[in-house]
Amino acid sequence: xxxxxxxxxxxxxxxxxxxxxxxxxxxxxxxxxxxxxxxxxxxxxxxxxxxxxxxxxxxxxxxxxxxxxxxxxxxxxxxxxxxxxxxxxxxxxxxxxxxxxxxxxxxxxxxxxxxxxxxxxxxxxxxxxxxxxxxxxxxxxxxxxxxxxxxxxxxxxxxxxxxxxxxxxxxxxxxxxxxxxxxxxxxxxxxxxxxxxxxxxxxxxxxxxxxxxxxxxxxxxxxxxxxxxxxxxxxxxxxxxxxxxxxxxxxxxxxxxxxxxxxxxxxxxxxxxxxxxxxxxxxxxxxxxxxxxxxxxxxxxxxxxxxxxxxxxxxxxxxxxxxxxxxxxxxxxxxxxxxxxxxxxxxxxxxxxxxxxxxxxxxxxxxxxxxxxxxxxxxxxxxxxxxxxxxxxxxxxxxxxxxxxxxxxxxxxxx
Numbered sequence: 001x002x003x004x005x006x007x008x009x010x011x012x013x014x015x016x017x018x019x020x021x022x023x024x025x026x027x028x029x030x031x032x033x034x035x036x037x038x039x040x041x042x043x044x045x046x047x048x049x050x051x052x053x054x055x056x057x058x059x060x061x062x063x064x065x066x067x068x069x070x071x072x073x074x075x076x077x078x079x080x081x082x083x084x085x086x087x088x089x090x091x092x093x094x095x096x097x098x099x100x101x102x103x104x105x106x107x108x109x110x111x112x113x114x115x116x117x118x119x120x121x122x123x124x125x126x127x128x129x130x131x132x133x134x135x136x137x138x139x140x141x142x143x144x145x146x147x148x149x150x151x152x153x154x155x156x157x158x159x160x161x162x163x164x165x166x167x168x169x170x171x172x173x174x175x176x177x178x179x180x181x182x183x184x185x186x187x188x189x190x191x192x193x194x195x196x197x198x199x200x201x202x203x204x205x206x207x208x209x210x211x212x213x214x215x216x217x218x219x220x221x222x223x224x225x226x227x228x229x230x231x232x233x234x235x236x237x238x239x240x241x242x243x244x245x246x247x248x249x250x251x252x253x254x255x256x257x258x259x260x261x262x263x264x265x266x267x268x269x270x271x272x273x274x275x276x277x278x279x280x281x282x283x284x285x286x287x288x289x290x291x292x293x294x295x296x297x298x299x300x301x302x303x304x305x306x307x308x309x310x311x312x313x314x315x316x317x318x319x320x321x322x323x324x325x326x327x328x329x330x331x332x333x334x335x336x337x338x339x340x341x342x343x344x345x346x347x348x349x350x351x352x353x354x355x356x357x358x359x360x361x362x363x364x365x366x367x368x369x370x371x372x373x374x375x376x377x378x379x380x381x382x383x384x385x386x387x388x389x390x391x392x393x394x395x396x397x398x399x400x401x402x403x404x405x406x407x408x409x410x411x412x413x414x415x
Contacts, residue, residue, distance in 0.1 A: 022387065024049035026063035027368065030074040032056075033337065035345035035357040040337065046074065048364040051387040055360060067368075067382070075340055075373055076356050077130025077365035077385065079347035080319045081278055081312040082258050085124060085132050086114040086150060086158075088316040099316075100137035106166055107216045108145030110136040116150070116158040120316050122394040125152050127320035128373060130365040130385045131160075133351055135167050135232070142168050142181045146220070147232060149353065151365075153385050164351055165232035165256065166224055170240050172290050182243050189251050192221040230254040230351075236261035236290035245273045256350055258312070261291030264298050267305035276308035276350045281329040299342065300333025310350055311342040327374030339374065 025048045032041040034056075047055045047063055087110055089096035098113035114134065124132070131151055138144025149161035170181055199212070214222065223229040233244050236259045245266075248255040257263065260277040263270060270277060284296045295301075302309050311329060313322040326339040334342070348356025355363040364387035371378035383390045 022050060023064035024054075024062075025384070025387065025389075026061050026066045027069055027074060027366075028061070028066060029071060030069035030368070031071055032358055033073065033075045033340050034359065035076050035337075035341050036359050038359075043071070046358065046366075048366070048384065048387045051364055053358060053360055053362050053364050056358070069368060072381070073369045073371070073373060074358070075128070075367050075369065076344040076358055076362075077367050077383065078128045078322055078343045079353065079356060080124065080129050080132040080322060081310060081347060081351075082135055083132065083312070083314050083319060084137065084316045085120055085134055085319060086116065086118045086316070087134060087136070089115070089118055089120070091316070100139060102139045104136065104139035104145050105141045105217065106143035106145065106220050108136055108138060109148070109162065110134070110145055111148040111159050111162055114148070114150060114159055116154050116156055118316075119395040120319075121152050121154055122391070123317070123396060124319035125383060125390060126380060126392050126394055127323055128367045128369070128380050128383070129319050129322065130367065130383065130390075131353065131355055132319065133164060133347070135165075138167065138169065142170065142184060144169055149351065151385050153388070153390060161353075163220070163223065163229055165230045166220060167232045168234070170233060170235040170244075171237060171259075172288050178240065182240070186247060186250075188221065189225065189247070189253070192218065192225060193251060196222065196225065224253060225251060227252065227254050230256050232256045232258055234258045236288070236294075238262040238265040238293075240290075241266050242269065245269055245275065248273055248275065259291075260298075260302075261286075261294035263307070264295070264301045264305075265293055267302050267307055270302075271306035274308075276310060276346065277302055278310040278312045278350075280314065281311045281325040281332075296328065296332040299329040300338075303334060303338055303342075308346050308350065309338075309342050310346050311339070323373050324376065327376075330374055336374070 028045040030044050032044045045057055045061055084099040087099040099110060129152055133147055133149055135147045136145035144167040146163050147165040147167055148159060149164050150158045151160055171178055224231050231253050235241055235257060244255055255275050257275055258278040260279050263277050279298055281299050283294050286292045299309050311326050313319055313325055322343055326343050330336055330339045344356045355365040364384055366384045367380055368382040369378050370381050380392050
């Protein structure tokens with residue numbers, strides 16, 4: 001028994017030592033899109049150690065592994081948003097969908113159902129995605145639940161952030177009036193603010209009242225009121241966006257708008273209110289009377305007006321094409337650097353992530369591309385998440401290899 005315990009201790013110490021002495025990596029001769037004020041660096045060298053970027057263009061390079069990028073493009077890992085990655089495996093199979101629940105409200109935390117082994121994750125990595133903000137689809141309430149953040153390593157501890165944002169859905173309804181939902185939203189925060197003020201007054205008079213534990217939904221609303229959790233609001237029509245600006249001004253909330261089809265009509269107001277907008281760069285046709293002003297040029301127009309823009313690709317299986325969507329935004333007015341920022345730095349800023357740019361101290365979430373990241377023929381050559389190199393092989397590749405392998409068996413089978 002003593003020998004067995006000693007062996008376990010030795011294994012544990014060996015494991016700890018290997019983690020502490022993870023190999024450092026130097027990437028030299030790279031064209032680095034930093035997504036910082038440094039802009040684009042050519043013939044640059046970057047050093048990664050212990051999951052972090054430790055130096056850029058150091059006088060001397062010391063690393064366990066050195067990779068010659070041969071002038072190729074190195075970017076921060078792209079960050080996906082507004083999708084159900086890891087919560088839906090096959091959209092047509094009800095048993096594989098965990099993103100929605102009829103009874104869901106603001107307390108709904110779908111991260112408990114996140115599947116890091118979803119086949120959609122490896123496919124998303126092929127598109128340069130290293131991090132993702134997952135959102136629920138909720139239920140009948142306007143409050144759909146809480147967003148959360150994951151890395152795309154596929155490891156069982158992939159969830160790296162909970163309560164990232166409170167998602168609320170506004171706009172056109174099949175039944176009823178949007179005014180009712182807006183009124184409910186304002187009343188919810190107004191009631192919560194009054195309750196906090198009342199509790200503070202009572203606490204000043206009677207210390208026992210200050211120890212009263214708030215309910216779960218009250219904790220969430222209070223976090224949004226305190227600014228520690230942003231309000232992520234799905235809305236399109238200009239009048240709804242103006243209502244959200246008023247909501248922010250009245251309660252001092254951290255508001256993020258998703259959708260924003262009519263955002264170009266109120267771009268000045270959004271910029272002055274410092275409200276970022278998450279948009280689909282490929283959305284150019286009205287899907288409803290709320291989205292009559294959407295355009296392929298929306299991303300460029302909003303950016304020019306001073307609005308922080310994040311490009312998103314919805315669904316659990318469309319993240320791979322985020323880079324192509326960003327490329328289309330470039331074709332319609334965004335600069336390449338602005339487009340890269342819209343899928344890296346801007347996302348990190350909006351959701352307070354420790355990645356999204358290439359700077360000393362940032363998480364080493366990096367992608368080395370064979371060519372222009374927005375070019376259809378380019379591909380991911382190497383990818384690192386927290387400094388660890390990741391596979392870019394997906395189920396699609398495995399199926400291709402399986403069925404392209406020569407075999408004496410019938411075509412429907414393989415060895």
